Amino acid sequence: MHLDHIGVASADVEADLDRYRRLFGAVPYKVEDVASEGVRTWFLDAGGTKIELLEATTPDSAIARHIEKRGPGLHHLAFAVDSADEMFARVRNEGLRTLNDAPKLGADGKQIFFLHPKDAGGVLTEFCSPDPGAPRVPTSDGTRPEAD
Numbered sequence: 001m002h003l004d005h006i007g008v009a010s011a012d013v014e015a016d017l018d019r020y021r022r023l024f025g026a027v028p029y030k031v032e033d034v035a036s037e038g039v040r041t042w043f044l045d046a047g048g049t050k051i052e053l054l055e056a057t058t059p060d061s062a063i064a065r066h067i068e069k070r071g072p073g074l075h076h077l078a079f080a081v082d083s084a085d086e087m088f089a090r091v092r093n094e095g096l097r098t099l100n101d102a103p104k105l106g107a108d109g110k111q112i113f114f115l116h117p118k119d120a121g122g123v124l125t126e127f128c129s130p131d132p133g134a135p136r137v138p139t140s141d142g143t144r145p146e147a148d
């Protein structure tokens, strides 16, 4: 298991992308809409750490509500595991609550689920694993900005 990425809720993607570019020389290497969640995810490599910038695409999405309640900023930590299914069973076996009834397909073609922040010291925690059974779908909308 290792830290896979840090999720950051963004209320101003253009400004955030511009700052990552200026400070880290980082431009998004992938942009993906997860329509079912009302979110657009921008993946950046900031000094070797993967940042998942989360932009709400619908006003009632979880990210929009999060920003409304807490403002933009740190949203979740994501840990990579070999099997999200096995981790899910382990978490449930430990009597911990999850936000999902089962692992589901998330951004990056991964199987993901979230541990309830109330059972994780206040930190929204994601577990993700590659989904070998997932169909390979195009993951970029081709709008990634170029560095100048």
Ligand code: CO
Pocket (backbone or CB within 6 Å): 005, 007, 052, 076, 078, 126
């Ligand atoms: Co994530």
